[in-house]
Amino acid sequence: ETGVTQSPTHLIKTRGQQVTLRCSSQSGHNTVSWYQQALGQGPQFIFQYYREEENGRGNFPPRFSGLQFPNYSSELNVNALELDDSALYLCASSLGTGLSYEQYFGPGTRLTVT
Amino acid sequence: SQQGEEDPQALSIQEGENATMNCSYKTSINNLQWYRQNSGRGLVHLILIRSNEREKHSGRLRVTLDTSKKSSSLLITASRAADTASYFCATDATDDYKLSFGAGTTVTVRA
Numbered sequence: 001e002t003g004v005t006q007s008p009t010h011l012i013k014t015r016g017q018q019v020t021l022r023c024s025s026q027s028g029h030n031t032v033s034w035y036q037q038a039l040g041q042g043p044q045f046i047f048q049y050y051r052e053e054e055n056g057r058g059n060f061p062p063r064f065s066g067l068q069f070p071n072y073s074s075e076l077n078v079n080a081l082e083l084d085d086s087a088l089y090l091c092a093s094s095l096g097t098g099l100s101y102e103q104y105f106g107p108g109t110r111l112t113v114t
Numbered sequence: 115s116q117q118g119e120e121d122p123q124a125l126s127i128q129e130g131e132n133a134t135m136n137c138s139y140k141t142s143i144n145n146l147q148w149y150r151q152n153s154g155r156g157l158v159h160l161i162l163i164r165s166n167e168r169e170k171h172s173g174r175l176r177v178t179l180d181t182s183k184k185s186s187s188l189l190i191t192a193s194r195a196a197d198t199a200s201y202f203c204a205t206d207a208t209d210d211y212k213l214s215f216g217a218g219t220t221v222t223v224r225a
Binding site for chain 1: 118144145147149154155156157158159162164202204206212213214215216217218
């Protein structure tokens with residue numbers, strides 16, 4: 001088990017609603033990345049936050065947004081939910097932004113959009 | 115789109131046997147990493163191999179990297195029931211800033 005925690009564990013939302021997912025990073029880690037993992041697929045990079053600024057973004061629309069707080073915890077917000085947003089959302093923290101740093105993943109939040 | 119592709123998609127072996135899975139990728143990379151995921155939970159980092167390395171070991175794991183063929187393999191020796199999981203390779207391309215995962219290989223170890 002890593003020191004990365006995510007909340008909630010499971011969530012059911014209706015199409016068109018908004019959702020906020022939360023992540024607490026491992027102690028000492030200043031970088032948080034968010035991933036979306038659809039059933040049977042590998043994780044897809046959403047974005048990364050470093051020192052409270054977005055530091056890179058994958059191929060996701062602007063209705064996916066995030067925040068990082070001074071204690072390095074992070075939020076992922078998704079507006080106007082669509083059925084295809086149903087997935088496992090994973091956050092990962094690391095010691096830095098470089099991709100040679102090991103990513104420590106949380107257990108994920110399972111989002112179901114009906 | 116996913117940079118890495120694992121092969122096979124699924125693998126079933128007897129406890130004590132070795133498991134080998136492969137990863138192919140499309141563009142030049144800095145590093146390649148392997149992760150394990152149990153039952154749709156968080157991923158656990160297994161091993162990182164740099165583009166200038168050819169082989170790396172960690173316990174019962176052996177990873178090889180062939181940059182000329184743009185491929186990597188993960189060997190798990192003397193498998194155990196606890197090795198039952200999905201295994202993903204992840205690459206960071208030299209012209210990109212994100213980690214790209216493949217679709218994974220699901221390994222089932224039968225007791």
